[in-house]
Every structure is written in C-alpha cells, then in structure tokens.
Amino acid sequence: MNLSEILGDLNDKQSQSVILDNNKNALILAGAGSGKTRVLTHRIAYLVTQNSVNTDSILAVTFTNKAALEMRERLSLLLRRPIRSMWVGTFHGISHRMLRTHHIEANLSSQFQILDAQDQFRIIKRLMKENQIDETKYPVKKIQWFINQQKDEGVRPKDIDAGYNYFVKQSVKVFELYEGHCASNDLIDFAELLLRSYDLLKLNSDLLSHYQERFQHILVDEFQDTNTIQYKWIKLLSSKQNRVFCVGDDDQSIYGWRGAKIDNIHKLEKDFTPIQTIRLEQNYRSTGNILSASNALITNNKSRLGKSLWTDSGDGEKIDVYEARTEIDESDYVVSSIQTLLNDNIMARNCAILYRSNAQSRAFEERLIKYNIPYIIYGGLRFFERAEIKDAMCYLRLIENSSDNVAFERIVNFPTRGIGNATIEKIREFAANNGTNLFQSSVSIISSLPTRAANSLDGFVKLIENMRDASQNLNLSEKVALLIKDSGLIYHFSNDKTDKAGSKKENLEELIATAKRYIHDEESDLSETLGFISQATLDSSGGDDNTNTNKCVQLMTIHSAKGLEFPYVFLAGMEEDLFPSRQSKDEPRLIDEERRLCYVGMTRAMKKLTLSYAIKRFLHGQSIYAYPSRFIDEIPQHYKNSIKQKFGLSENDYKSNNSKNQNIFPESDSQLSVGANVKHAKFGYGTVLNFEGKGDSTRVQIKFKKAGTKWLISSYANLEFV
DNA sequence: ACAATAGGGATTTTT
C-alpha cells in the first residue's frame, strides 16, 4: 500500500492529520460528519505502512464496542490483513485485558468477575440492608450513582471528606462496605476496571514503562467523552517516547452528566505538548441549510474551541418546523410525512424519529402501528441484560466457578426449588464465619438443616455438580444448551404466563446461538467459557437479530443517535421543559449540554430535517401546556419553514374514525387468543403471538408467514379469523 | 410461592 492510496480520497485537512509529524501529539477537532473514523483508521494505516510502525505498538481506544469493531473492520480492509493481535478496544475492554494479564499485580485472582450495573445494585442494596441503612432515606440508586461518580473521578473512600453532609457520610460508609465486599469476592465493576488498571500501572513502574515503550502511538476516539480517570489513564501511559492522537468534538459532548469532562479536550493542549491541533470542518453528511442552522444554534454556547462546519453540496431544503396541537397531532404529522416518503420509494430505515426522552416514543409507536409502517425502537434492556439471559449466564458462571457468589445468590432459588430466605441467610452466615464461598458453605451446612430445606439445598448442590460433570467435555454452546435445559429455566419460561409471546424462551434459545457465534481469542488468559462470560458483561448488546431492522423506521433518543446518520430526521418534542429538559433549565452549564444534544440531533440529518413541538402534551398523567424550545428560536428564520396549519385529520375526523372502527373489532371478541390464525389484508396469514389491552386499544402481536412479526392495533388492523 | 395491590417516581445510559 502506497501513500497515495492512503491519502487518495481524503481532503487537505484529513491528509494533514493522517501524515502528521511523528514527534508531535495531535488533537483533531472533528466536526459532525467530517470523517473522523476515516482519519483515525487512515492514520493507523499510514503509521503501519509508511512509517514501519509495528501493529503491536499501536493502542487505539474507543468508548463503544461498536466503534471498536468498526475500526477493526476498516483497518483490516485498509491493511488487507487480519489485525487480530492489535490493541483496538474500548477503555473498559483494554483495561480488562491488562487486569487479566497482570491479575496478580492487580491483587486479583485469575477468575475475577465483572459486575454489571444490575449486579452492583443488588450488592449495594444487600449491604445496606445488612447494615441497617434506611433505603427510603438513602435510595440505593443514588448511593450507587455516588460510588460510581467517585470512581470515575479516581476517588476512593479514604479520599473523601464528608464533612457534615449526612448523605455523603452514609454514602462513603456504603462505599467502604462495598469496596470490602468486592475485594473479598474478587469483583470488579465497570468503573473499577479503569481505576484498577490505572493503579496497576501507577504502582508498578516496570509494567508502566513496558507499556509506555510498547505503545508508540496511542489513538483516542471521542475524546470529549473521556472522564477524569480515563484522562489520567491516557496521561499515565503517555511518555517522552510515545505520541497521542486524539480525535473529538467539544460540540458533541453530551455525557457530562455521566462524568465526561469536556474540559479534558482543553487540557489536552496544555498537558500534551508539543501538540498540533487540526480542525476538520468540511462536512460530508448534511445539506447547507442543516449545517448553517446547526452552526447558528451551537454558537450560543460559551467556551467552545470554535469550529464551523461547511459543505459544498448545496443548501438543500429548509428545515420544517411543525407546530402541533398535541403529541398525538405531532406523531400524526411525523408519521404521515414518513408515509409520504415511503410512497416515494424512500426506504423506511432512512427515516429516524429522535427525541429527548424514551417516554416520547409511545405516541409515535401507536401511529406507526396504525399506518402499518414497520419500525424499531432502540433503547431499553439489551440482550445480556435481560433477566432470563442473566439467569442462564449465572448458571454458566456457577458451573465454571463455584466461588461466584453473585451468580449463586441469583439462581440458588430460581427457578424456585424451596430454598427460602432463612436457609440462604444460614448459608451466608456460615460463609462469612468460615471465610468460604456460598456454594462451599451450602455443602457444609446441609446436614445441619431441617430435612425439607436440606433436601432442597442438596438438590441444588447436586444439580450444579452434575451439570459441571456433564459439561466437562462439551463445547461452549453445548454447555449453554445443557444448562438452560437441566436448570429448569426452559421449563420455567415455557410455562410463564406473563410471557405470552414466548420471547423469553426464544431469548434463551438465542443465547445458544450467541454462544455458538462467540469467537474465542486464543491468546486470551481465560478459558473459552470465562471469556464468553466476560465479553457478555463488557458488551451486553449481543444476540440481537438485525435481519429486519433495515426495513424499519428507527426510533431512538438523541443520545443513542450519536455517531449515526439518516437521510430524513424528525426531531420531536422541541419544547421548553422537555428539550431542554426541566432539570437542566436552571444551570447554564446544563443548558449548554442540552444545546449540544440538540446540535448532535440536528447534525444526524443528511437530506431533510424536521423539528416539531406540541402546544399541549400529555405527560405523567396530565396535560401540560408548553412553549416552543428556545433552540428553535436560536435557529435563524431563513433556515426554517414554519408549518402551523393542522395536518391531516381534524379532531372530529378522529372521533368519527374511531367510532366507525369500533365495530370492526368487538370488545368481547373471544376469538382473539394466542395461537389463533388470522388474515390481514396486507400482510396475509399469520398467528397471534400475544395481545394486550381491551376493546379499541387492544394491541395484537402477530407472526405473519411472510411479513414477519408485528404489533398491530386490532381496531385498525381489520383482522379476519381463519 | 405467587398473585393482587398499593405507592412512588418518571431525562439522557457508550461500559
């Protein structure tokens, strides 16, 4: 690969960044849609092919697994070879890798487990209960938040002076208890991965210099999102001999509330000298109007590094601003606009509805169902966070490592097998007194238990032991298949009446497939199973079935849309107190972040952007009158096209429409049952998987033979039973 | 052990 191939399709600024002097650090201020991933990957390709930098000497850090994966893929395409051994990963993934390799120096066993947010919550809650700390006064969520916040700042309990603040005092107490618990149980939470790997390097100068010498080039993506400990981690790894190359955009910093320090990007220029700053301002995504409007909006923020996006692709259409009467009206406007696009053969996946808070998705969902437009809502529980999947994973964990107390607690009596609280309390007590784990403790106390409890507990112990023996010679996916069956999970969820659609059972089956797909890193210090378990915690998004999503309109929060782009974007709920949110309105710092969020939302749009707001909105059980968002006013009028006229059906039309439809699907319809076969005019034949609600608002989930699985409102769907 | 019921809270969530 030669230089012109690497620089071939890059603009001046991009090329400059890629071939930047090796003796300088770099800050690439990459605006939205300016090709930052391209610069990052081409920079690496340049170093490897033109500067003979060994791939082992490169460390590339991202925030999300998705970004890391994308970088890997693009790199192996560019370099035309696999880059398996290269250190490309998330902050957490890289930290994890270091801790596994140097677990002894990090004061961890080789089998340490990673806690996800749920596990962490459970532990904190139990610790508080055991120590009589009143949950109503000190909500677990808040304490958990406090602890994570401190860790993100690199702060340990001993560093905190609570003064006279009772909340902080209690939080620190729980923090200490929690730290003790994690230490004695070999547990690491997300924040701890970073903090501990930081300490590891800080306290072991040999290790530190090893990595400093090894990583000649450290590249960081989305630098504006780094928190204090991440910044310190990078700073620690940097040295006289190596160079950092940071890419970021201060205008797209939207995770300040999670500890991201926008100021890190400012500090960079002081802490990492000599440094060269390059601005990528040419945008390849949006039309001129969208960019100018976004630029105008973001100018209202103070203390920016300053950047102004431009494009040579023409002005495009103005931004539509729709004033709706209510959120129903709003969703009707948006969805009928989408319908119009679909009629023009625009693909559904090219349309996105973005909003500030998840609660806003409902109105759109209902309208999309009415129009029979396929959609997908992002957000909510991810695959590995689902209860049934966590249950199964905990069986896997306990089979693999009987000292995993977190797993033990979760599944000892699930599915229920007659092991009550009293028994579990005895197990805990014995374990605490004898310095052993819960599983071992169970084995020890069985003989001292009343017959009934003893039998139940004995059954559980034997179950785990048998599964362990039986899975000895099985591969990962066979192991998973065995466990979801023998544990009784499949049986339990097959009979779960609350899960009419059987999706939990399906998820468990999907877990087998996910295990099958798992590719184990041969160089890893972990067994295949432990590798799978760690990966599941570090990347909880697995298992999702993306086959139909490209036919769907996409609904998500603006936060989730960061890094994505769509030809047609609808930014909904542009109202004061919703966006910017009420909780942010009193603090200029928070308002600025809301404004950046709005900027991120607007710059997702490629061809056409539509903003909408409702005068009256039903929220939290009551109607609220709202003012249009200040952000709308901050966009100069000549980029906007205001639409105030009522679109589509009038209120009366709705009424007549509804009453007309009421007869189509009588309330007392006894034919509607799971498994019933139906025919739909457009989607053809299908089977009812699930339904909810009554009368007019009944929603039915149907698996169509050809059209896939859909939720429909029965009063609109006009179903025929066959 | 589970279902029914009452009460409280309701941005955003990369790992």
Next chain:
DNA sequence: TCCCTATTGT
C-alpha cells in the same frame, strides 16, 4: 399515565 418495587394476603 405507566412502570417498577415493596408489601400483603392466600
């Protein structure tokens, strides 16, 4: 309003 949790009753 809706959803999640904790409590209560069978």
